[in-house]
Amino acid sequence: MIASNEDTDQSLRRLLFGDGTPRKALLTALVVGTILTIINHGDVLLAGGMPPLWKVLLTYCVPYCVTTWGAFTGKRAQIRRRHSERNLAVDK
Secondary structure, three states, X not given: OOOOHHXXXXXHHHHHHOOOHHHHHHHHHHHHHHHHHHHHHHXXXXXXXXXXXXXXXXXXXXXXXXXXXXXXXXXXXXXXXXXXXXXXXXXX
C-alpha cells in the first residue's frame, strides 16, 4: 500500500510538531542560544555595543533546528524499529 501525500504530510507534521517538540526546541534554543550569544558576542555586549541582529538570531535558530531534527530522527527511528519488530513477529 502506498501512502498518499496527505498521509505523508500528516505523519511529517506529527513527527515535527507532535509530542511537544516545538516547545522543547524553543526552551533549548533559549538556553543554548543565550549561552552561545554570551560566548560569541559577550565582548561586544560588555563594551556596550550590539552585535549584528542576524548573527544573534542565527545563534538562537541553530539549537532550535538541531533539537527539532533530533526529535524528528529519533521518532522516525522508533517507528522503523516498531515496523521491523512487527514484520519479524508476522514472519514467525
